[in-house]
Amino acid sequence: MGAYLSKEHVSVKLFIDEEKNKVLFVQAGKDFLDVLLSFLTLPLGTIARLVSKNSNIQKVRVGSISSLYDSVVNLDEKQFWTPVCKEMLLRPRNSMEEYCQRIKLNIDDTEKMKYFVCENQNCSRESGALLSTFRNQKCKCGKPMNREIFLASSCTNEKVDYEGFVPDTASFIISDDLSVKPDTLSGTIFKPINLPESCNLDAIKQVTINVTRKEILDLLKCSLFSMTPLTHVFLKKNLVIENRNTQSISSFDTDCRDQKSKSREKKISVKLLVRKSSNTVLFALGGEDFADFVISLLTFPLGGVEYMLNGKSYMGSIDNLYQSISVLDHCNYLRSPDLVDKLNKSRLAHQFKICNQILPIDEASAFNYACYSKKEMYGEVRSSLVASNGCSWSFFDTCVHLEYLEPQSSTGEAYNRFAIGGRGFTKKPALYMVSDDLIVTPGSSTSAISVLTKLRIPLSDVVECDIDIGKNESLSIVKASLISSSALTNGFGPFLTKFT
Known part of the structure; x- marks a missing residue:
């Protein structure tokens, strides 16, 4: 955490409702909004690694993504084609690293790409x-x-402005739930800040504070779980972390982009072991294509995941931040018009797309x-x-x-570069067992016996199911993995017959 000891900071103006002990909104410029937008470019594996660090707020775990990350740490290198494969998963590249490297408070500690x-x-x-x-x-x-x-100093790749995401002179109003609006004269004076008529102006306190990298890491943690992350970070309110295992299973099969099934779409065949009494998935058993699908989630940028889920990941305030990009005037409030597309559809880094990719996500061109x-x-x-x-x-x-x-x-x-992607991460032929919270381990046809023995579950209480994972099933698993530690149960739930 040495990087977070830096005294670099950005200044923001807080507007606090002292009666309710709540941040109403902040007024901030380029440096702070650049940081917020950079969250959307971070791969899920990077997020899992960053939020596991201590800051002012305790380390946190994200849905099933954190346990997935930990399981890849523990996988033997012999399971992968090369040691590089494991490195790609644990320290995935950011396809927009050239933008993020130049923002004032970049919290991504992934090494810059070299040649x-x-x-x-x-x-x-x-x-x-x-x-x-x-x-x-x-x-x-x-x-x-x-x-x-090294790149020749006399020749640049292309004429691109990589100095962050928004112009130097722009000012923004950012509400407690991370909804972003330009600080503009359009509409009424009070429209950007949404002050209710009943608001007691005498109770509003204005404070200018300096935000450091440690607070930015706090903000990333809180934004994944809370609808009031600014209040949690800047007023030091306790953050209650809850993975939503009780989320209605039926909700996971809705609001995913491109739901229409195609007769020729790619499928991955797996076997599920389901406990009938609780209707929960104990584990899934599949080949290397299934393992690649699961572990490759660590390489997906948050903005790309939001795009696939149509801006409805239900991760704290991230949806609001993501949806704010679309309403910004890209001509005035982004450094270039193409940044709308780059942020809204954040892509995998070059060479990170697996060959049997069933999810609708693109890879950055090289x-x-x-x-x-x-x-x-x-x-x-x-x-x-x-x-x-x-x-x-x-x-x-x-x-x-x-x-x-x-x-x-x-x-x-x-x-x-003309193919869909590389061969994948894990060697074939191989079997892998994936637990409900996405812990990936080498498996076998006898894995069920070991699990049932360990959990003391009778054979009469389990049933084996064959299921083909296509686009809809994979999107449902992705959505569940972000907010639940029962990713398989919630992800497969809409597609399984209830056995109770």
């Missing part, structure tokens, strides 16, 4: 050379790709790079990485076009 070529300089100068965004992957020549290469070697100077050959579209070559004597190395490859296979 590597083969340590054998002759290999990395050949036609069809490989480029990796992970250190020490094995090149096709067998040597490690550990030679870091730049096509070439490696240019500068002429030898003082006995040293210096190479630079540049985008292969429209850069002056006059300063370089050689050019090698690079292909991305597939992160799951242990033999130096190039990544096919």
